[in-house]
Amino acid sequence: MALQQDIKVAVDAVIFGYESKGNLSVLLIKRGIEPFKDAWAMPGGLVLERESLEAAVKRELKEETGVRIDYLEQLYTFGKPNRDPRNRVISVSYFGLVRPNHFKIKGDTDAVDAKWFPVNDLPKLAFDHKKIFQMAAQRLKGKLMYQPIGFDLLSPEFPFSDLEHLYTTILGRDIDRRNFRKKIKSFGFVEETDKLHQEGSGRPAKLFKFNKQKYDTLVDDGFHFDIKFV
Amino acid sequence: MALQQDIKVAVDAVIFGYESKGNLSVLLIKRGIEPFKDAWAMPGGLVLERESLEAAVKRELKEETGVRIDYLEQLYTFGKPNRDPRNRVISVSYFGLVRPNHFKIKGDTDAVDAKWFPVNDLPKLAFDHKKIFQMAAQRLKGKLMYQPIGFDLLSPEFPFSDLEHLYTTILGRDIDRRNFRKKIKSFGFVEETDKLHQEGSGRPAKLFKFNKQKYDTLVDDGFHFDIKFV
DNA sequence: GTATATTTGTGTCAATATTACACAAACAAA
DNA sequence: TTTGTTTGTGTAATATTGACACAAATATAC
Numbered sequence: 001m002a003l004q005q006d007i008k009v010a011v012d013a014v015i016f017g018y019e020s021k022g023n024l025s026v027l028l029i030k031r032g033i034e035p036f037k038d039a040w041a042m043p044g045g046l047v048l049e050r051e052s053l054e055a056a057v058k059r060e061l062k063e064e065t066g067v068r069i070d071y072l073e074q075l076y077t078f079g080k081p082n083r084d085p086r087n088r089v090i091s092v093s094y095f096g097l098v099r100p101n102h103f104k105i106k107g108d109t110d111a112v113d114a115k116w117f118p119v120n121d122l123p124k125l126a127f128d129h130k131k132i133f134q135m136a137a138q139r140l141k142g143k144l145m146y147q148p149i150g151f152d153l154l155s156p157e158f159p160f161s162d163l164e165h166l167y168t169t170i171l172g173r174d175i176d177r178r179n180f181r182k183k184i185k186s187f188g189f190v191e192e193t194d195k196l197h198q199e200g201s202g203r204p205a206k207l208f209k210f211n212k213q214k215y216d217t218l219v220d221d222g223f224h225f226d227i228k229f230v
Numbered sequence: 231m232a233l234q235q236d237i238k239v240a241v242d243a244v245i246f247g248y249e250s251k252g253n254l255s256v257l258l259i260k261r262g263i264e265p266f267k268d269a270w271a272m273p274g275g276l277v278l279e280r281e282s283l284e285a286a287v288k289r290e291l292k293e294e295t296g297v298r299i300d301y302l303e304q305l306y307t308f309g310k311p312n313r314d315p316r317n318r319v320i321s322v323s324y325f326g327l328v329r330p331n332h333f334k335i336k337g338d339t340d341a342v343d344a345k346w347f348p349v350n351d352l353p354k355l356a357f358d359h360k361k362i363f364q365m366a367a368q369r370l371k372g373k374l375m376y377q378p379i380g381f382d383l384l385s386p387e388f389p390f391s392d393l394e395h396l397y398t399t400i401l402g403r404d405i406d407r408r409n410f411r412k413k414i415k416s417f418g419f420v421e422e423t424d425k426l427h428q429e430g431s432g433r434p435a436k437l438f439k440f441n442k443q444k445y446d447t448l449v450d451d452g453f454h455f456d457i458k459f460v
Numbered sequence: 461g462t463a464t465a466t467t468t469g470t471g472t473c474a475a476t477a478t479t480a481c482a483c484a485a486a487c488a489a490a
Numbered sequence: 491t492t493t494g495t496t497t498g499t500g501t502a503a504t505a506t507t508g509a510c511a512c513a514a515a516t517a518t519a520c
Contacts, residue, residue: 079277161468198516202468203515433485
């Protein structure tokens with residue numbers, strides 16, 4: 001009944017980078033071949049025959065950019081017939097969040113060129129990757145509001161202002177420092193240490209740490225993390 | 231570098247059915263061929279060469295069950311290498327919600343057999359369809375809490391108890407009638423008519439209607455529907 | 461060493477939202 | 491006319507949110 005199917009399956013990764021005191025950025029690669037040769041695109045590529053989707057996206061990411069990431073979340077599957085001008089290719093997209101300076105990015109010396117771009121200054125993107133990026137950015141913001149993603153991006157012991165900066169950067173807006181602290185503290189999975197941290201001028205900051213074990217326990221007990229601060 | 235890829239792309243639909251006074255059910259088909267011959271499965275099948283994913287799932291649904299649905303939402307893409315014991319098949323799954331008695335389901339007279347099953351009494355399912363179903367059920371509940379899905383499932387003018395029943399059925403738990411009414415009314419997109427409706431014994435109920443236009447306006451204005459009642 | 465700039469840390473009050481809870485009204489059926 | 495069933499409604503206690511300002515601790519500039 002159905003014609004013999006010849007559809008390729010690809011994966012793409014929207015990798016956000018966040019650095020203390022830094023901006024939010026996205027990892028892109030410069031395409032070496034047509035179509036869209038020399039345009040920037042999300043890292044990704046075809047899935048191998050006996051490889052899971054997640055394995056594929058991690059592999060491509062490693063090969064093309066040098067970034068190794070453990071946690072990726074599936075975003076959406078894009079499948080319009082003409083999203084690739086040549087063949088029919090559907091793309092299962094993923095997104096993740098890492099610390100850029102944890103990795104040495106493959107650069108001009110390699111066959112491929114990979115770079116971090118600030119999210120509010122992206123080049124023109126290949127295929128439908130602009131749409132993929134937009135969806136990922138929206139999901140990242142949404143996720144931040146009900147899950148404590150991003151604690152891995154901070155130092156094991158971090159001043160509260162780092163966490164605050166992470167949130168303002170990803171959400172792209174200011175938040176009330178006092179209310180934010182109050183809210184986060186009320187969850188009970190950040191713990192105060194007795195260490196202090198000094199950087200530049202200003203009063204030294206207490207260091208805090210994220211108690212993942214406690215967080216997991218809370219989640220198991222059906223706790224529902226939920227931020228709606230201004 | 232990469233081997234020639236031969237992966238099939240399929241779509242699957244988790245179609246929930248809700249009827250006034252009814253239970254929540256799911257539409258399944260009985261497989262006519264191996265693997266999993268005679269087992270029940272979600273409707274679905276291979277995507278055609280020049281067909282969008284959404285068109286494919288609607289077409290398969292129509293062909294296999296007779297159900298035509300306008301709104302489907304993408305759920306997740308399942309891609310473990312061995313989810314199909316024969317070939318490599320990845321499945322892009324969708325879910326939707328309809329009124330069962332709006333359709334004549336294809337039955338034993340046809341090549342395929344399709345049936346509604348109550349969600350808490352499902353047969354053993356083919357492939358990884360149990361997992362697909364579970365994910366869909368969870369998403370449906372979640373969605374109900376922040377979007378007024380389901381108003382299409384009610385009559386154009388409905389007693390409030392119908393809406394309440396829809397919610398208790400999908401959520402699988404009781405809710406406080408007074409608080410529910412208060413909350414829904416506060417949103418301002420259900421309007422009271424001056425008609426009454428009588429069914430069986432008991433006080434006649436006022437009829438209400440859903441003002442979709444008003445709802446859309448609110449959404450455009452950035453309104454965020456959000457239910458957390460008990 | 462004094463003044464200035466910078467960053468951290470903290471509490472209260474008003475407004476709003478949530479939750480728990482019970483009884484009268486309107487009808488059908490017995 | 492009594493009984494059973496369903497609809498319709500308000501209030502008070504509690505919890506959450508949101509707005510808001512100033513002192514403490516340090517580095518830096520003079």
